[in-house]
Amino acid sequence: MATVELRNVSYVYNKGTPYEAKALDNINLTMTGEGITGLIGHTGSGKSTMMQLINALLKPTEGQVLIDGVDIWSEPKKIRQVRFKAGLVMQYPEYQLFAETVEEDIAYGPRNMGLSEDEVQKRVLQGAEFAGLHPDLLAKSPFELSGGQKRRAALAGVIAMSPKILILDEPAAGLDPGGRREILGGVKKYARESGTNVIIVSHSMEDMAMYCDDLVVMASGKILMHAPCADVFSRADELIAVGLDVPQITRVAYMLRQYGVDIGRDVYTVDWAFDKLRSKK
Amino acid sequence: MKNIVLEAKNLSFEYPGDEDTKPVSALRDVSFAIEEGSFTAILGHNGSGKSTLAKLLCMIYQPTAGQILLNGRDMTAEGITEKDIMDARREIGMVFQNPDNQIVATVVEEDVAFGCENLGIPSAEIRRRVDEALEIVGMRKYARHAPHKLSGGQKQRVAIAGTIAMKRKIIIFDESTAMLDPLGRKEVMDTILRLNKEDGITVLIITHYMNEAAMADRVIVMNEGKILTDGTPGEVFSQPEPLWEVGLDVPQTTEILYKLKKDGYDVPLDVFEPEQCARIIAQALERGRS
DSSP: OOOEEEEEEEEEETTTSTTOEEEEEEEEEEEOOSSEEEEEOOTTSSHHHHHHHHTTSSOOSEEEEEETTEETTSSGGGHHHHHHHEEEEOSSGGGGOOSSSHHHHHHHHHHHTTOOHHHHHHHHHHHHHHTTOOGGGTTSOGGGSOHHHHHHHHHHHHHTTOOSEEEEESTTTTOOHHHHHHHHHHHHHHHHHHOOEEEEEOSOHHHHHHHOSEEEEEETTEEEEEEEHHHHHTTHHHHHHTTOOOOHHHHHHHHHHHTTOOOOSOOOSHHHHHHHHHHHO | OOOEEEEEEEEEEEEOOOSSSOOEEEEEEEEEEEETTOEEEEEOOTTSSHHHHHHHHTTSSOOSEEEEEETTEETTSTTOOHHHHHHHHTTEEEEOSOGGGSOOSSSHHHHHHHHHHHTTOOHHHHHHHHHHHHHHTTOGGGTTSOGGGSOHHHHHHHHHHHHHHTTOSEEEEESTTTTSOHHHHHHHHHHHHHHHHHHOOEEEEEOSOHHHHTTSSEEEEEETTEEEEEEOHHHHHTOHHHHHHTTOOOOHHHHHHHHHHHTTOOOOSOOOOHHHHHHHHHHHHHHOOO
16 A cells, blocks of 8 residues: 655646646645545646646646655656556546557556566456456457446556556546446455555546545645545535535435434435434434 | 427337447337427436437437438438438537537637538628527637637537527437536536527437436436336436336435335435425424334
């Protein structure tokens, strides 16, 4: 399990031009990797910039990004190693599949890491297994797969690199409820079994509530909250004020107080709400 | 009885196979009629046939069997020419999922005008239509902006303006909110509702969001290329079991009420507003189990 730390990090796009825009403003954040961390914030809040800083695609304008206590930019020549350590799965990763077979596509990352062919093969199978991809699909062309299978293949390619930190940008976007459960359930299992730090970015509060352990809420380039899910969702007013949503059931719980039924403000799953209501009567 | 603008009769569609693969059946014997000015949501998991259906309704694909009737005219009949199909497409607009794939121009108003220019409409008329369309989607003040600098929700509204400017009477939205954040989703849904309620445009949305489907007058649930259920949101969501069986969800308000009902409380299930749901729960707890 790795520790990711951002120390006084600021990031400015197009610095020194008329288009200068500050995306992150003096951020301090420590993620120890216990469970899954969710990163939420509306478009333009700085989420994507933060992900790219952790993955070393961007270099902070000010401040430091540390992984396991080491400043990742202390030796810029070794920055490639950092990118192997922090795997990033972008939005709609299935658009990035390119090899002739699924197997070749998954093997691309591990092979670039300079691993032996035996090890590469082992990693491919591991990656496919964790991503829930049936071995029969490995010999197929990625373009023969369904949307959900393509998504899994792309995920397998990053998992095959065994990153210590896995960052997923909207991993379930565009999938139906069943597909969302499969992908996110798989990620949760992977996080638990492999001890990888998983950071998920998503707009779906229902999904975040279901799969994340703690949440980082971003607004206007700053961190508004970093706390367990229950604490974050109990501050519904503040979330709504920065253009975010809360799960529908949290709103119901919130309104229930107006009708004299207090099941707490921190309810964020239907099962939890039901248990609380049962214990009421 | 309202006018039927679009009708599917025993519609089937197969994706053709090649040497190695067999043809894949995507739709089987689907029938329904869409009334003028109605708002229909089509739900279903990935691969259930929703998008195939949308492409058939827009006449991008031709059905393997069955008929599509536009304003009562069978578009699959013998003697229907390429030109008839082109004319028919002028009735129906489509807005897709990815906002970045639908913008063609470098200035918002030029993008909105693009479709009209292709229709050969006089410039003065285009000017009037573009201004009106941008007003309707609430993007008038961005008329001279560069589309790539807009948010996802704004880009989708520009795409919608393009279809309005072409005077489409029916608009099909194929997961048009899937890639947007909650704010963008709300902007687009508000726009869709306004088009339907105020401008009388017939709307079909394909979506994975149960809360969006709950806003429609009618919900059609697709599964394995067939219609699983068809009714008002209240009728469809108050029967959650068949939906759960095929891996779909119901709104969380319905889910909590369903659990309470199973537990012996007399509560309705067709409630989608958190406020109303809270009131019903409070009253039910007060009354106790029936």
